[in-house]
Amino acid sequence: MRRILLSPALWILTLATTLAQPDCSSRGVQDSLFHAYARKAHTFGAENPGWDATLDTLLAICPNISEAYQEKGIRQMVLGNLPKMIAYNDTAVVLDPKRWLAYRGYLHCMLVQDYPKAITDLLAAEQLTPNAFTMDHTFSFFIALSYMESRNYPEAERYFLKDIAQQKRGEGRNDIHFNSLLYFGILYYLMNEFDQAELRLNQCLQLYEMHPLANYYMAMTMKITGNQRQNTYFEKARQAMQDGYALNEPNMRFAKFPRQITIEDIEKR
Numbered sequence: 001m002r003r004i005l006l007s008p009a010l011w012i013l014t015l016a017t018t019l020a021q022p023d024c025s026s027r028g029v030q031d032s033l034f035h036a037y038a039r040k041a042h043t044f045g046a047e048n049p050g051w052d053a054t055l056d057t058l059l060a061i062c063p064n065i066s067e068a069y070q071e072k073g074i075r076q077m078v079l080g081n082l083p084k085m086i087a088y089n090d091t092a093v094v095l096d097p098k099r100w101l102a103y104r105g106y107l108h109c110m111l112v113q114d115y116p117k118a119i120t121d122l123l124a125a126e127q128l129t130p131n132a133f134t135m136d137h138t139f140s141f142f143i144a145l146s147y148m149e150s151r152n153y154p155e156a157e158r159y160f161l162k163d164i165a166q167q168k169r170g171e172g173r174n175d176i177h178f179n180s181l182l183y184f185g186i187l188y189y190l191m192n193e194f195d196q197a198e199l200r201l202n203q204c205l206q207l208y209e210m211h212p213l214a215n216y217y218m219a220m221t222m223k224i225t226g227n228q229r230q231n232t233y234f235e236k237a238r239q240a241m242q243d244g245y246a247l248n249e250p251n252m253r254f255a256k257f258p259r260q261i262t263i264e265d266i267e268k269r
Contacts, residue, residue: 024062033058034067041071046078066095070103077254082112101125102134106142110135110255115146122146131166135250138166141180148183149258153191160184178207179247179257182214186259189221197221212240213247216261223269230269238266 022029037058044050052075055068073088089107092100105121108114122139132139144159160180167176185200198221204214219233247257
């Protein structure tokens, strides 16, 4: 059998062609390329057009890298173009629904405030990846918020209970996220179930004593029930806000967590 020997120049050309055409179906190749280009994009910052230009260069090489579309969506989030942000995340979901469907549901809930779409995405994501988390919370947490803000309080209650149950999975030794308890308490406040509201808000405050919203809604609950300790909680809410305590959630620059308050709200009492 005759061996075909390539000249050095032809060998270099063949190698360059091979390297210029990576196997875009390989997860390893996708990850390697994405990390390299994402590092470069982050040197510009999301406000800079260089962010998009870098990711566009990546997508010209491998147009099926879902993370690149999600990163392009971040730039649109920063620029305030929420429809375009969602459009890029739509493409990410098509390419990798297990990874991005719940995140898009989070965006619909917390940024766009399109609660029906949030619920649809998050319920579908739960089928794909049961008991998973996105943005530090169970999918059920954001479903519950979406139902609460849609005034479907029974469904909100059901999903807050599911959220807490999912956090207790396994040995059940982890603390429940304090904001799960906060919003469960706020839900009961909205439902005029003030004993339950106090219970959940107290559980929240045991984990995060200077939570401004938990102190405020505890005070508001006690105001309705005639409990004179309301003044203590109003003052703690005011002090917490003045000292810079907050929800302590990711993406707070853009996420619109519901039922937030101002110092003026506290002053009104």
